[in-house]
Amino acid sequence: MTDQENNETIGQNAGLGMSGGGKVVPMQNDPTAATRKDTWEEDGFTVVRGNARTAPGCHDNCGILMYIDKDGKLDHVEGDPDDPYNQGRLCLRCLTLPDVVYHKDRQLHPLKRDRADRGKDKWEQITWEEAYEICERELRAVQEKYGPQAIQVFCGTGRDIVGYHPMLANILDTPNQGMGFLSGQGCYVPRMFSTTMKIGNLYTGDYSQNWIDRYDNPNWVRPDYVVIWGNNPVVANSDGTLGHWIVECMKRGTKLITIDPKLTWCAAHSEYWLQVRPGTDSALALAMAHVIVEEDLYDHEFVDCWCYGFEEYQEHIKDWTPTRVAEICDIDEDLIWSAARALGNADGWALQWGVALDHTAEGFYSGASCYDLCALCGQFDKPGGMVCGKPSFGVPVTWIGSDTDWIPTKRNQYEHLHGDYPALRVIGMPSPDATLEALEGKYDYPVKAAWLQTNNCLANMGAQPQRIAKGLMEDDFNVVMDLWMTPTAMAVADVFLPVTTFPERFGLTGHQPYRTGAINKAIDTIGECRSDPQVVVEMGRIFKGADLFPWSDGEHFDEEAFYDYLLRNSGFTWDDLKSRTWAYPEMKYYRYKTGEIRDDGEPGFSTPTGRYEFYSVNLEAMGMRPLAFYEEPPESPISRPDLLEKYPLTLTTGARQWGFFHSEGRQVPHLRAIHPEPEVTIHPADAEKYGIADGDWVIIENQYGSCKQKAKIDIRIKQGVVSADHGWWFPERDREDGFFGTFESNINNCIPMRPGSTGLGCSYKSVLCSIRKA
Amino acid sequence: MKKAILIDYKYCTGCHTCEVACQKHLGLEPDKWGIKLTQIGPDEVAPRQWQYEFVPVPTDRCNRCADRLERGKQAMCAQHCQAGCLWVGDIDELVGRIDGDKFALFV
Numbered sequence: 022m023t024d025q026e027n028n029e030t031i032g033q034n035a036g037l038g039m040s041g042g043g044k045v046v047p048m049q050n051d052p053t054a055a056t057r058k059d060t061w062e063e064d065g066f067t068v069v070r071g072n073a074r075t076a077p078g079c080h081d082n083c084g085i086l087m088y089i090d091k092d093g094k095l096d097h098v099e100g101d102p103d104d105p106y107n108q109g110r111l112c113l114r115c116l117t118l119p120d121v122v123y124h125k126d127r128q129l130h131p132l133k134r135d136r137a138d139r140g141k142d143k144w145e146q147i148t149w150e151e152a153y154e155i156c157e158r159e160l161r162a163v164q165e166k167y168g169p170q171a172i173q174v175f176c177g178t179g180r181d182i183v184g185y186h187p188m189l190a191n192i193l194d195t196p197n198q199g200m201g202f203l204s205g206q207g208c209y210v211p212r213m214f215s216t217t218m219k220i221g222n223l224y225t226g227d228y229s230q231n232w233i234d235r236y237d238n239p240n241w242v243r244p245d246y247v248v249i250w251g252n253n254p255v256v257a258n259s260d261g262t263l264g265h266w267i268v269e270c271m272k273r274g275t276k277l278i279t280i281d282p283k284l285t286w287c288a289a290h291s292e293y294w295l296q297v298r299p300g301t302d303s304a305l306a307l308a309m310a311h312v313i314v315e316e317d318l319y320d321h322e323f324v325d326c327w328c329y330g331f332e333e334y335q336e337h338i339k340d341w342t343p344t345r346v347a348e349i350c351d352i353d354e355d356l357i358w359s360a361a362r363a364l365g366n367a368d369g370w371a372l373q374w375g376v377a378l379d380h381t382a383e384g385f386y387s388g389a390s391c392y393d394l395c396a397l398c399g400q401f402d403k404p405g406g407m408v409c410g411k412p413s414f415g416v417p418v419t420w421i422g423s424d425t426d427w428i429p430t431k432r433n434q435y436e437h438l439h440g441d442y443p444a445l446r447v448i449g450m451p452s453p454d455a456t457l458e459a460l461e462g463k464y465d466y467p468v469k470a471a472w473l474q475t476n477n478c479l480a481n482m483g484a485q486p487q488r489i490a491k492g493l494m495e496d497d498f499n500v501v502m503d504l505w506m507t508p509t510a511m512a513v514a515d516v517f518l519p520v521t522t523f524p525e526r527f528g529l530t531g532h533q534p535y536r537t538g539a540i541n542k543a544i545d546t547i548g549e550c551r552s553d554p555q556v557v558v559e560m561g562r563i564f565k566g567a568d569l570f571p572w573s574d575g576e577h578f579d580e581e582a583f584y585d586y587l588l589r590n591s592g593f594t595w596d597d598l599k600s601r602t603w604a605y606p607e608m609k610y611y612r613y614k615t616g617e618i619r620d621d622g623e624p625g626f627s628t629p630t631g632r633y634e635f636y637s638v639n640l641e642a643m644g645m646r647p648l649a650f651y652e653e654p655p656e657s658p659i660s661r662p663d664l665l666e667k668y669p670l671t672l673t674t675g676a677r678q679w680g681f682f683h684s685e686g687r688q689v690p691h692l693r694a695i696h697p698e699p700e701v702t703i704h705p706a707d708a709e710k711y712g713i714a715d716g717d718w719v720i721i722e723n724q725y726g727s728c729k730q731k732a733k734i735d736i737r738i739k740q741g742v743v744s745a746d747h748g749w750w751f752p753e754r755d756r757e758d759g760f761f762g763t764f765e766s767n768i769n770n771c772i773p774m775r776p777g778s779t780g781l782g783c784s785y786k787s788v789l790c791s792i793r794k795a
Numbered sequence: 796m797k798k799a800i801l802i803d804y805k806y807c808t809g810c811h812t813c814e815v816a817c818q819k820h821l822g823l824e825p826d827k828w829g830i831k832l833t834q835i836g837p838d839e840v841a842p843r844q845w846q847y848e849f850v851p852v853p854t855d856r857c858n859r860c861a862d863r864l865e866r867g868k869q870a871m872c873a874q875h876c877q878a879g880c881l882w883v884g885d886i887d888e889l890v891g892r893i894d895g896d897k898f899a900l901f902v
């Protein structure tokens with residue numbers, strides 16, 4: 022079947038109205054759409070079909086069946102066997118969903134606390150009305166006194182907020198919105214920005230996820246190789262990639278190449294495992310490119326016709342010889358040759374990159390150097406290679422983007438908190454590192470209020486969290502919206518807003534570009550919880566007036582009208598989407614050849630030269646390096662030999678654990694039982710050297726601070742490197758006991774709040790430390 | 796005849812999903828299992844060749860999801876297995892699925 026035959030237009034699909042105007046993206050043929058129901062009766066239960074998003078958080082939207090008993094209670098859940106995304110499977114996190122929904126610790130009502138009582142358990146339950154009154158009064162006071170830019174709108178990851186927070190920033194007229202206190206905006210932003218400069222869009226591995234008939238689709242080809250780079254996909258399920266899709270590819274003949282300091286399951290099942298020293302990924306990519314060019318294994322057609330700056334690049338990679346880089350990465354040289362040859366000789370291969378690439382100071386360039394390899398091998402827009410991720414059906418909130426044009430705002434009148442970093446200046450994002458300095462009075466910019474929605478920075482990603490706690494505890498006003506009383510809420514919030522779990526709400530899927538789906542409400546809202554987007558819209562009514570809405574929003578938040586509005590260009594209505602649960606847009610490869618990538622309809626990529634830019638004209642114009650390069654992490658055995666006597670080991674942090682999503686999941690018994698304590702993985706030779714036995718509590722320490730975790734002695738980690746858990750707090754402990762003991766085992770005590778030279782990139786996986794028995 | 800469980804443990808990633816799926820299905824606390832993971836390795840059996848594998852083993856609490864199979868559904872662990880490498884069914888049917896070198900059959 023051809024692409025054409027495989028993609029039907031919307032009108033031919035059952036139950037779809039043509040509500041949107043303008044050009045409508047055709048939908049893929051969906052054989053079960055006509056008969057698919059969103060609810061039915063089964064064995065005494067009412068079943069509601071939906072997408073698992075959010076809260077709790079995840080980067081995926083698995084198809085889920087929610088079983089509701091006679092009393093309207095969520096009894097249990099199962100994966101939806103009809104859903105192409107997860108094909109009936111749910112992981113352990115969603116399987117414990119009812120335990121989260123009905124957990125005794127959930128906060129079900131808005132709360133307030135006197136500013137003088139921050140950190141103390143002196144909460145008072147209030148109505149939403151009062152909560153909003155306080156928010157309005159305090160935020161307007163900050164706006165008037167210091168300017169709206171003094172309000173920081175901070176989200177975390179994996180919850181249904183990334184697409185909506187830019188709306189809130191518009192509503193509050195502040196230019197400062199981002200992932201607050203994640204040093205160097207160090208999750209995807211460094212990779213995304215540097216590679217967008219090179220190719221204009223974001224591309225991800227092709228595991229058939231864009232096709233409704235998945236692995237059986239005749240246009241799809243399984244990748245010859247998946248290069249797993251600084252990622253543990255089966256555990257992490259990061260960035261809208263369900264890691265086990267790669268296992269399905271393996272069954273169909275895909276081989277793996279894994280680059281990781283730890284022997285993960287994927288590493289053990291790889292043809293080549295390159296156990297690099299943390300933070301050296303970019304050097305490895307440059308050396309692999311060196312081999313591919315030197316042995317003339319690159320894709321001449323793609324490089325000649327569709328790339329820019331190859332000569333400069335060729336010159337640039339000459340010095341990055343495998344001999345030199347083997348020493349930098351601390352791996353055998355022959356592995357670099359073999360892995361590079363494998364890629365040079367492969368037909369299709371996919372890059373499965375992870376956040377490790379961002380987690381070295383100059384991590385801004387690590388993703389770029391990996392993309393250069395993809396370009397050399399002509400993998401973009403190729404079956405079994407890398408596929409272009411544009412928001413499906415042009416609904417920006419479902420992927421990377423927002424829908425803000427309808428919100429009048431003054432945010433552009435204020436310079437954002439870029440901290441004088443060149444990359445941040447350009448992308449309009451605040452520097453979390455400079456934000457902390459501003460809070461501490463070390464950088465001249467007013468930071469007086471924080472809106473933290475799905476953001477548990479003190480327990481999870483905030484580096485040097487005690488500095489952050491102190492800074493936020495001294496500002497004028499803080500709001501936290503979450504499922505639980507988190508350490509962050511306990512320490513700094515003046516107002517706490519309770520969020521719904523996904524069975525309690527409607528909405529649109531997000532965090533992936535393959536399709537658009539509906540979050541379907543299955544049970545009554547518990548307590549007085551509200552969804553994340555609802556609160557954003559209601560803040561809009563308060564700050565900009567009800568006239569703001571291009572839809573008729575009555576007295577109360579009109580969910581259906583809101584989601585209809587967001588879907589206005591998709592060709593279908595919210596009601597259509599709800600009843601079909603998912604919709605896949607047409608899928609094509611090689612769109613850069615047919616003029617379907619660039620906005621002007623010309624062939625090529627969305628870059629100034631229209632080509633893939635080995636040499637980035639834009640980066641150069643912004644005063645940054647135009648070619649990807651490698652630089653030692655600021656604290657490594659090579660850059661800081663003077664520290665080695667005191668801190669002889671390399672510290673990498675944040676490896677994902679089964680069952681947890683960052684700081685979530687610690688209060689869910691079946692998940693906690695799998696990984697009950699914070700763990701640091703130590704090689705047996707290092708453990709022996711420092712007198713540590715398996716299961717000992719150890720102190721991990723460096724010049725920034727220290728914390729306590731339990732030793733797991735395991736040959737899987739590279740000798741000389743220790744790998745420590747992140748995200749730990751102890752919900753079972755007293756709220757006032759160090760905010761659920763969150764600083765006790767918090768590995769970020771040992772991580773500096775300091776970005777790379779561009780303002781992006783950070784040091785979560787590349788500092789030095791010592792270990793000793795506690 | 797009692798149903799069997801087949802695992803293609805070449806692809807089992809040790810994700811714990813079968814354990815939790817079963818605990819939820821049978822209503823077990825976290826310290827009781829109807830199926831439980833075992834681990835082999837990591838062991839460098841030859842230079843650069845690692846054995847690091849998992850095999851879930853059903854316990855005496857496992858009832859082979861008789862009620863689900865009766866209703867035409869897959870066993871809870873099998874349906875949710877993240878790697879799609881676990882099946883519950885008649886021995887004959889399962890034996891027919893063995894097409895590789897790392898299968899474990901529990902009868």
Ligand code: SF4
Nearest residue numbers: 073079083112114115
């Ligand atoms: S990957 Fe995410 S959405 Fe899918 S089942 Fe697991 S927790 Fe749920």
Ligand code: SF4
Nearest residue numbers: 817829857859860872
């Ligand atoms: S077959 Fe059913 S009872 Fe047996 S392990 Fe699987 S889920 Fe548990």
Ligand code: SF4
Nearest residue numbers: 807808810811813876
């Ligand atoms: S669910 Fe499947 S992949 Fe996961 S541990 Fe069980 S058998 Fe292995």
